[in-house]
Amino acid sequence: MQNQIKSVLERTFVSTVCITQFQSSIYQVDPFRIDNRSRHTIKFRQWVLHMATILRDWSYQYQWLYDSISWLAALTVGGEQRFRQLPLAGLPIEPETRVLDLCCGSGQSTQVLVQRSRHVTGLDASPLSLQRARQQVPQADYVEAFAEQMPLADDQFDLVHTCAALHEMAPEQLRQILQEVYRVLKPGGWFALADFHAPSNPLFWPGVSLFLTLFETETAWQLLQTDVPQLLQQVGFSVRNQVFYAGGSLQVIQAQKGR
């Protein structure tokens, strides 16, 4: 039995290292190394990148694909319903609480937020996603804008929530977005987020690596190396909670703006 467990762990470790190495080799293309590689390897890499681009495009184009992937990923934390509730756990949300669902996409979390508050605004840069959100969750107001430059007044929200979006931001963009979140929050307001984190359990590395390779870009890999609580503190937030799920591959953070 012990030998079997050892062998599974060894195989997981080896596949993790392989996938991670492969992924980093895709994004850190060194022209001198490529010259020395066989044409087949280069063609295979190009094919994987091409497939990843297609899958990513499809997942935004076809709502059923995005929802299926999201549903599948959420199984690791006990299902989509639970996943959507995680960032909100313990927060004071009343019908009069003013909530911003940042990078709301097609309204997957907005749907949950409108059940708690009468004043929910969804913000996203994608007109297509917003069109779907308006149809699926008409109870909320919507703003089409970039999160790093929100056309919203200072100090107006009690809660800013964002789910599965920060991994799409480049490091400087992420910093700007956190500053914007701080600006639009009222003093004492809450910022709740859920996003990827580097798994602490090695068994989760192969799945996360495969997922990021097929559906994400290098910004998601950069987020795995980012200390989000530290960034939040640099912007002025007090980090109240950081909880990990799915072997450490999902982080949920709740931070508060000073009064």
Ligand SMILES: C[S@@+](CC[C@H](N)C(=O)[O-])C[C@H]1O[C@@H](n2cnc3c(N)ncnc32)[C@H](O)[C@@H]1O
């Ligand atoms: C992976 S989806 C997440 C959608 C939704 N929050 C969810 O939980 O399913 C990321 C969303 O972020 C939006 N987005 C990406 N970059 C953005 C930016 N700079 N400003 C505003 N929205 C952005 C995309 O249009 C997309 O709808």
